[in-house]
Amino acid sequence: MPEGHTIHRLAADYRERFGGRPVRASSPQGKFADSAALLDGTVLTTTEAHGKHLFLGFPGEEWVHIHLGLFGKVNFGDIGADAPAPPATDTVRLRLANPESYVDLRGPTTCALVTDAEKQAIHERLGPDPLRADDTPEKAWRRISKSRTAIAALLMDQKIIAGVGNVYRAEVLFRHGIDPYRAGRDLTPGEWTAIWRDLVLLMREGVRLNRIDTVRPEHTPEAMGRPPRVDDHGGEVYVYRRANLPCHVCDTEIRTAELANRNLFWCPTCQAR
DNA sequence: AAAAGATGGTGAC
DNA sequence: TCACCCTCTTTTG
16 A cells, blocks of 8 residues: 555545544554543644654644555445444554544554654655655756666655655666666666656555555557456556566566565566666 | 565664 | 565465
8 A cells, every 4th residue: 555645645535534633543453542532632634644643733843754664454334323433442543533534553663753853853864755846857867877776776765755655666666667776876867857756646545545556557558459458456556466477568477586585576578677 | 383574774793 | 685664465274
C-alpha cells in the first residue's frame, strides 16, 4: 500500500472526513494513549503529506506525525444512526471519530505527537516530492548528477526524492528504458527531467485512483492482442513482482535481484545498458 | 499450523 | 550489511 501517493490520498481523506471540527481520539492498542487523551475533543485543523510522511495538524502547532512503514494501514468507515463504529481491535494505534466517520490506524512505524519545529526538521531531511506543488527536480538532480550510486537506489533514497517506493521506482525506470544499475551521474539532465515529470503524472493518478497503474494505453492487453491480466496488488504494472514472467512489451523474462535489501525488477531488453 | 513475505526505515556494527 | 520494529495475507507443509 504505502508509497507517496497513498499518503497524499490519506491527507486528503483525513481532512475531508475530520477537518475543521472536534474529533474523538483514542488508542485502543495503548502506545499512543497519552497523546490521544490530549487530542481528544480538539479540532483537526489541517493535514499535510511530504513523501511517505503524514501530518495531522491540531491547535497550538502540534502535529501527529504518522509513517506507515511497510505494514501500516489506515481504514476509514462510515457511522450511521443505526450503524455505530465497530469496536476497535487491540491493534488499533489511533482511532479518530466524529458522528459520521471513524478512521483506524494500525501497524505504523511512527505515530507521535511532534512540535512544529520537529515537523520542520522532518521536511528538511526529505528530498523534493513529485506530489508537492512547489517541489522541483533540480534539488534532486544536484545529488543524482554527482552520484556513482545506481539510479534504482537513488530513487528509493528519501533524502534525494521523497515518496517514491519500490513499485514506482521499478515502473518509472521501465517506462524510460533505463537500466536500474546505471550510476546517477550517468543519466542525462533530459532523462532525469523526463523521469520527474512522469512521476508527477503517475503519482497524481495514483492519488486519484488510490492505486498504482503504469501501463501505457498502447501496451494494455487489448492493444497488444493478448488475454486480459490482473496484477494481484490491484493496479497494472510492467515489471514489479513479475519476476520470470514475460515482459508485456518484448516477451523477455523479467529479472529480479536484491538491491539494498529490497527486490528490484526490470526487463533486461527494454532496459539495456 | 507455521512460515514467509510485503509498496519502509532506523540504528548498531 | 544486518537485526529489528510494526500487522496482515498468502504460501507451504
